Amino acid sequence: MLKEGYCFVLPGKKPASIMFTNCSSFPTSCLIHLNSCHGAFLPRRCVPQLSLRTTTSSRGRTLSIRSSSDHAAMVIDEFSVACNIMREIRTEISRMNKSIGAVPGLAVILIGGSPEVYKILGGLAGVNTTVVRLAKDVSEEKVLKYVSRFNDDPRFHGILVELPLPPHMDEHNIFNAVNVEKDVGGFHSLNIGRLAMRGREPLFVPRSPQVCMELLHRSNIEIKGKRAVVIGRSHTFDIPAALLLQREDATVTIINSRTKNPEEITRQADIIISGFRQPNMVRGSWIKPGAVVINVWTSLVVDRNDPSGFRDVRDICYEEVSKVASAVASVECHRGVFPIVVLLSNTLTAAKRKHNFM
Template sequence: MASSVFFTHSHCYSSKPSSLVFRQVGVGPTSLRFSSSHVASVAAMAMDSSAKVIDGKSVAKQIRDEITAEVSRMRESIGVIPGLAVILVGDRKDSATYVRNKKKACESVGINSLEANLPEDSTEEEVLNYIAGYNDDPSVHGILVQLPLPSHMNEQNILNAVRIEKDVDGFHPLNIGRLAMRGREPLFVPCTPKGCIELLHRYNASIKGKRAVVIGRSNIVGMPAALLLQREDATVSIVHSRTSNPEEIIRQADIIIAAVGQANMVRGSWIKPGAVIIDVGINPVEDPNSPRGYKLVGDVCYEEAIRIASAVTPVPGGVGPTTIAMLLQNTLISAKRVHHFE
């Protein structure tokens, strides 16, 4: 999932006030200001680092190993290899990198990968034709359309064209609708929110009866993450760009899932001691010590959170690797469902 590139301070602490703005498609901006007094309050509450680092790379490897074993068993038992088709439109470097990483991940577990690379000026009809072909291909068990698409295309029309049985990204309206309804099960759960919950499970974080706050309400992460937490019997609040006093709501959370694409937005003083934090944000910030001139940080100020939370995901190396592992898992689930393989 690509994010807008903008730069801010490379660290959380600053003697100058900083204005932080929600950057999320479909919602207006809300400025959140932090003064030097905020920094002082965070420094006063800082303690020896005791938070557990939730290692997404390690969890992703565990999941890939499990998938590798199942793919091998399926191949040896019924001669079927799961297949994932990825459609990439345009020449965005970040999208090409994501697709390349997904292809490598498929190869690492024995899943077949197909790739369609279309030029930026392709028509919507051309993309739909590729989707139709993959929909009808029995060797393809999952179809992924890499986002974002060029501006002249109707993203929803294209995503809706993917057959629901192959919607391994979990974006089809029927999958989201089933996720929202009690007593109904979606065929697939969106990969990033699913990865967030998987990280909580693998680190034995208690969800039932806990207060959870999801920061961001996007269709890709925020909303489905909130629905998944509700399914696990958490009491869920959503903080977004129109929320008044977001820090007061976040401060009550036992579990925080941050997904707004705003560097270091959640400060230490916003965090309840002992909270578990899943940071979905991937934001470039200036870093003169890096050969690239920038580094990647999350939506949560890691340097402050590590002193207060009981567990926190790093950025990078937290949610990202787990998201790709969930894509592989969904592809395997699809293949097993089609071939009635238990």
């Protein structure tokens, strides 16, 4: 268990650390900085001239961030939302362990990447987390053997084969090899298929769209009856995100690289979710005044002024968008903390379902 003020450094090209001011209670005043080469991080340039403001809603006390510029959108504090979810996970795991002596177990298969953040966050949540790290030239057969082993092991309630996979592997073969009841990443064809069917509930949904929906729900942003635009082209992002929004009675349009007049379409939307990975594509002129904008991924671009030689740039041009939108969230759904928190939450759900624990 990490103590107050505990800080540690992960190896990397430059110092990287993760710090919780008080891990015993998981307050919203948490700070995470991890080198993007090693997994999760919060961009250091999140917002210019930030000031903190505490608000109260029907969902409880939340922490919002507002820019000190004159007409600026509220920035949805995705990290405080993630911390709240972590508190809920810890409470439920403690209750389950005391009641039936069971603890959720998660197996993560990484091909490249760093296992530290999974182990750290899994440990803090109380989830027994095992991470297998494989070389990028590993055979598909070997990955499938690990999947089969974890499928058969009752200690593990959730299995994730992390993306991206090397080009020599068939994503569908690997995703569908995972037991659908342990598919906490939400990639299995049955889960995607159930998501598309009215009256059929998926056991899990892909994490990036799930993160976006959590942010909307926990920020009390109305979805029903709203126009929504999802920008992207990925079978694990844009279609699941659109289906989740449609399930809550939004009218949804998906924009991709072949869409004509994307600016005109986007300007009609009340909710915009962008995961296109094109730096600064969504400008302020694309935004309807008062719209809610969620940026899902960032792109790494060359920057000679940065000590690392690179910097992360959002799909949305933040300086412009924040002057028009009512609320903005920027989530790193590939290397971020929030998607791992959602993964841990899904693992808890799988364990409760397995043990018939309510």
